[in-house]
Amino acid sequence: MNKQLTLDHADAAVEFNKNEAKVDWHDETLWFVRTKRDRAVAQIPEWEQLREAASQIKNHVLSNMHDLLIQFEQNAIRNGIKVHWAADGEEHNAIIHQIIQQAGATQLVKSKSMLTEECHLNKYLIDKGIDVIDSDLGERIVQMRGEPPSHIVLPAIHLTKADVGETFHQHLGTDKGATDPQYLTEAARQHLRETFLTRKVALTGVNFAIAETGGFVVCTNEGNADMGAHLADVHIAAMGFEKVIPRAEHLGVFLRLLARSATGQPITTFSSHFHRPRSGQEMHIVIVDNGRSRQLGRPDFRNSLKCIRCAACLNTCPVYRRSGGFSYHSAVAGPIGSILAPNLDMKQNADLPFASTLCGSCSNVCPVKIDIHEQLYKWRQVLMQEGYGPTTKTVAMKAMATVLESPRLYRMAGKVGRGVLRFAPITVENGLNPWYNQRDMPEPPAESFHDWYVNQKKA
Amino acid sequence: MKVGLFIPCYIDQFYPKVAIATLNLLEKVGCEVSYPLQQTCCGQPMANSGFEHLTGGCNENFVRNFADYEYIVSPSGSCTLHIKHHLHSVNEEVAKGIRSRVYELTEFLTDILHVSALNATFPYKVGLHQSCHGQRGLGLAQMSELVAPPFSKPVQLLNLVNGLELVQLDRRDECCGFGGTFCVTEEAVSVKMGKDRVADHLRHGVNYITGVDVSCLMHMEGILKRANSTVQVKHIAEILTATL
Numbered sequence: 001m002n003k004q005l006t007l008d009h010a011d012a013a014v015e016f017n018k019n020e021a022k023v024d025w026h027d028e029t030l031w032f033v034r035t036k037r038d039r040a041v042a043q044i045p046e047w048e049q050l051r052e053a054a055s056q057i058k059n060h061v062l063s064n065m066h067d068l069l070i071q072f073e074q075n076a077i078r079n080g081i082k083v084h085w086a087a088d089g090e091e092h093n094a095i096i097h098q099i100i101q102q103a104g105a106t107q108l109v110k111s112k113s114m115l116t117e118e119c120h121l122n123k124y125l126i127d128k129g130i131d132v133i134d135s136d137l138g139e140r141i142v143q144m145r146g147e148p149p150s151h152i153v154l155p156a157i158h159l160t161k162a163d164v165g166e167t168f169h170q171h172l173g174t175d176k177g178a179t180d181p182q183y184l185t186e187a188a189r190q191h192l193r194e195t196f197l198t199r200k201v202a203l204t205g206v207n208f209a210i211a212e213t214g215g216f217v218v219c220t221n222e223g224n225a226d227m228g229a230h231l232a233d234v235h236i237a238a239m240g241f242e243k244v245i246p247r248a249e250h251l252g253v254f255l256r257l258l259a260r261s262a263t264g265q266p267i268t269t270f271s272s273h274f275h276r277p278r279s280g281q282e283m284h285i286v287i288v289d290n291g292r293s294r295q296l297g298r299p300d301f302r303n304s305l306k307c308i309r310c311a312a313c314l315n316t317c318p319v320y321r322r323s324g325g326f327s328y329h330s331a332v333a334g335p336i337g338s339i340l341a342p343n344l345d346m347k348q349n350a351d352l353p354f355a356s357t358l359c360g361s362c363s364n365v366c367p368v369k370i371d372i373h374e375q376l377y378k379w380r381q382v383l384m385q386e387g388y389g390p391t392t393k394t395v396a397m398k399a400m401a402t403v404l405e406s407p408r409l410y411r412m413a414g415k416v417g418r419g420v421l422r423f424a425p426i427t428v429e430n431g432l433n434p435w436y437n438q439r440d441m442p443e444p445p446a447e448s449f450h451d452w453y454v455n456q457k458k459a
Numbered sequence: 460m461k462v463g464l465f466i467p468c469y470i471d472q473f474y475p476k477v478a479i480a481t482l483n484l485l486e487k488v489g490c491e492v493s494y495p496l497q498q499t500c501c502g503q504p505m506a507n508s509g510f511e512h513l514t515g516g517c518n519e520n521f522v523r524n525f526a527d528y529e530y531i532v533s534p535s536g537s538c539t540l541h542i543k544h545h546l547h548s549v550n551e552e553v554a555k556g557i558r559s560r561v562y563e564l565t566e567f568l569t570d571i572l573h574v575s576a577l578n579a580t581f582p583y584k585v586g587l588h589q590s591c592h593g594q595r596g597l598g599l600a601q602m603s604e605l606v607a608p609p610f611s612k613p614v615q616l617l618n619l620v621n622g623l624e625l626v627q628l629d630r631r632d633e634c635c636g637f638g639g640t641f642c643v644t645e646e647a648v649s650v651k652m653g654k655d656r657v658a659d660h661l662r663h664g665v666n667y668i669t670g671v672d673v674s675c676l677m678h679m680e681g682i683l684k685r686a687n688s689t690v691q692v693k694h695i696a697e698i699l700t701a702t703l
Contacts, residue, residue: 010645017647027655031630038603047606316604318634322651355645357638357652358507359591364604377507384509397510404468404505405516407497414472434643438650439681442473449466449475453482453494 002147004326009355012327022160027321029157034315036264037365044256054253055369058306061244062296068211068244069287075214076285079276084286089119092288096121096203096236097128099284103234105130105201111218111225112136113205114152114309115238115288117331118344133195135224137188144171150325152332153262153311158324192224202228204274206239206285207308208254212247215275216285219258219268226272234282237274241287242305254308257367261310295343300378304339306368313362313372319355328352335362339375342383350388353379411450418444460572462490463528465561467538467673468500474673480696481534481564487700488574490532495524503541507639511545522548522557530571531561534696536593536671537639539563543597563597564696565671569612575619581701582622583667586660587613588679589632590672599671603632613671613695620698626663633659637678653682661690668692 004012017023041047061068073083086092092115100108108130110116122132122143134143138155142148144167149155156164161179168174174187204225209216216237218225229235245254259265277283296302314320314334325333330341330349335356341349353376362372383389403409420427421444429436447455462485466478485492501521502514521542525531533539542561548554568574589611593599600611617625636642636652643649657679660668668683668690670676676692683690 010647013645014647017651020651023651041606044606318636318652319645319648322648322655354509354641355648357591357634357636357641357649359634359638360595361591361602361604361632361634364595364602380507380509381511385512389509393508394510397505397508397513401502401505401510401513401516404500404502405520407499407520410468410499414468418472434646435681437646438685439653439678440684442677442680444473445475447475449471449478449494450496452475452479454496 002326004324005148005329007327007329008351009323009327009329010351012329013323013355016324016327017322023322025160026158026324030315030321033154033263034312034365037261037312037315038264040260040264040266044260050253050257051367051369054257054367055306057245057250057253058303058368060246061242062302062305064246065241065244065296068246069241071211072209072214072244073287075211077214079214080283081214081276082282082284084284086286086288086290088290089288092119092238092286092290093121093124095286096238097125097130099234099236100125100130100201103201103282105199105234107131107199107201108133109195109199109202109228109232110134110139111202111204111220111228112139112155113203113238114149114331115205115240116203117148119288119290121238133192133199135192135195135228136220137185137222140188140192141167144168148326148331150333151311151314152309152334158326192227196227196231199228200232201234201236202232203236203238204229206237206243207258208251209239209244209285210246210248210251211244213275215248215273216243217251217255218272218274219255219270220272221263221265221269223270226270229272229274233280234284235274235277237283237285239285239287241289241292242307258308258310261312261365261367291343295340298343301339301343301375303370304336304343304372304375306370307336307340308368310367312365312367316361316365317356318359318361319357323355328355335372335376336370339372339379342379346383346386346388350383353383411448414448418446418448422446460490461529462492463525463531464492464494465498465501465525465531465533465538465542466494467533467535469677470534470673473677474694477534477673477694477696480694480700481532484564484568484696484700485532487578488568488572490572493528498524501538501541502545503538504639506541506545514545518546518548518554521546522550522553525557526553529560530567531557532564532567533561534564534671534694535673536563536590536597536599537674540592540596563593563599563671565593565612565616566597566599569615574616577616577619577699579619579699579701580621580703581698582703584624584626584663584665585617585667585669585698586626586628586663586665587611587617588635588656588660588668588670588675589613590670590675591632591634593671594632600632616695616699617669620701623698626660626665628659628663630659635675635678637675639674642678649678650682653678657682657688661688665690667698669695669698671695
């Protein structure tokens with residue numbers, strides 16, 4: 001298990017930052033994606049209107065969730081798709097296991113799905129003796145390494161070509177020390193081709209489920225969803241219930257926003273529309289709640305469910321770029337993950353809303369206008385009021401509040417503090433002071449502005 | 460024009476020269492400025508740490524100090540934003556009034572006073588750090604994420620300074636990593652962000668780094684000094700009042 005995954009964000013970030021050259025590389029790679037996104041969106045003069053349209057459509061969805069899901073279910077059933085409902089991750093996993101068993105299969109080929117990561121499907125199935133292969137190249141790489149994805153769109157972005165070469169050498173028998181992308185990709189291609197041709201059950205995610213038609217759309221750049229689903233006898237699609245959109249015409253808004261925000265492409269290479277099973281094929285869709293209805297019921301946090309998983313907020317986040325995906329110890333990393341994860345488990349994820357400077361870049365890059373940084377601020381309030389903060393912090397904050405609400409105490413404390421810094425700097429300039437470790441302290445003046453102002457007036 | 464000067468606690472204690480420059484600048488452009496003596500802090504350190512429920516005392520103190528001013532002006536985008544978004548009071552009408560009358564220094568100079576000339580000279584290469592709360596929160600400048608025409612209130616003012624050469628940074632609005640208590644609770648990332656931000660300025664050969672938030676500048680100053688750099692930081696008020 002990767003050590004970062006078991007630590008809280010700040011400690012995991014310390015681990016990640018031990019290799020500064022790699023942090024620089026991670027930062028620059030993701031910033032490159034962010035600037036590519038900037039160029040791609042600048043080509044659309046109506047970009048901000050598109051964002052607003054998407055946001056409004058999603059508002060409509062959140063306010064009519066029940067009706068839209070029922071409409072989707074009815075139309076999907078009419079199309080010959082079998083619809084399943086799962087209250088939580090456990091139920092989602094059990095349903096999928098049952099479908100695989102009914103198909104008489106022991107193997108599954110998966111296309112990328114962050115929902116299955118959220119529900120820990122792979123581990124569940126592997127424990128039941130099912131052989132699971134992720135077919136998205138990045139996902140396949142991290143799967144071989146026994147790691148979760150570190151990014152929701154670029155799952156292996158934390159790895160270098162050399163890391164991938166070593167992994168493939170171990171698992172696919174490629175030459176040791178090989179780093180040539182073409183050579184490594186070809187090896188992966190041969191390996192996955194074999195997988196696609198032999199597996200009877202394929203699982204995909206769902207990017208958009210259309211209530212009006214009962215069909216759904218899956219976006220990939222590698223065509224691996226199609227390869228898996230078209231060759232298998234059984235196609236299972238797993239979707240969080242918030243993926244529903246009212247009508248097919250709304251795809252024109254979301255498909256333009258998604259790929260540009262994600263990677264700076266005009267559109268994903270494959271936007272595959274699935275409406276009904278082909279003759280002789282079974283098609284299942286598993287609609288999952290797993291805390292989503294609870295989030296929908298929280299007015300301050302409900303619109304986090306607008307998320308279309310483009311990862312623009314991860315790429316732009318200066319903290320994510322310098323702490324890595326594993327520091328978020330959650331299926332969805334970055335700013336969006338930090339507002340989704342506390343809903344799943346407040347205690348476990350109480351550190352995540354604090355893994356931000358509240359710079360606000362995430363909210364403004366978001367194609368569906370989620371007020372991410374404002375929700376980070378609000379989660380902080382909820383988590384501390386619910387008692388998930390360290391006691392030392394609560395005590396310190398209470399003391400701070402007492403000093404700062406009293407002008408007399410504030411001036412006294414200021415004078416003492418400046419005095420200590422001026423005459424006994426060793427008391428703060430030591431290894432126990434996290435400011436001083438890598439930064440110098442400000443030079444304290446003899447006189448505060450308050451004192452200067454009072455003295456000036458006297459003069 | 461009567462202005463109540465709001466000086467954030469850490470500027471009062473550690474950077475009085477920034478407060479003095481702000482006072483001089485406002486007086487120079489014709490304002491009648493008072494500094495309410497019983498002011499302390501806006502409460503942001505507690506609120507951003509998740510303890511907004513402990514900021515009641517700070518809020519009431521702020522209201523007592525500033526209720527009577529036509530304009531409240533501060534040399535800090537971050538503290539101004541906090542007051543604008545989060546100041547509440549038992550007398551909510553008064554708090555609402557204050558929230559609508561509080562201004563960060565550069566937006567006050569450009570939007571309210573429409574300053575078009577400054578008798579200032581600063582013949583150096585300067586890098587502007589666009590602090591996030593001012594830029595994205597108060598809208599002091601266009602942000603790189605949006606598809607919209609560029610503008611910047613701090614740049615508009617810096618362009619009025621004789622001899623000043625403003626450099627173009629590679630990442631014009633990346634966060635410096637200060638982030639309030641983030642700078643100590645997330646020390647590793649905070650310092651790395653600060654080092655990277657400073658490096659962008661150094662790559663472009665600046666003599667000075669300026670900005671509208673002393674907190675960000677303090678963070679970058681700490682990093683510059685630790686690296687024994689000769690590059691200095693100056694709050695924008697110090698540059699807008701600089702003479703030869």
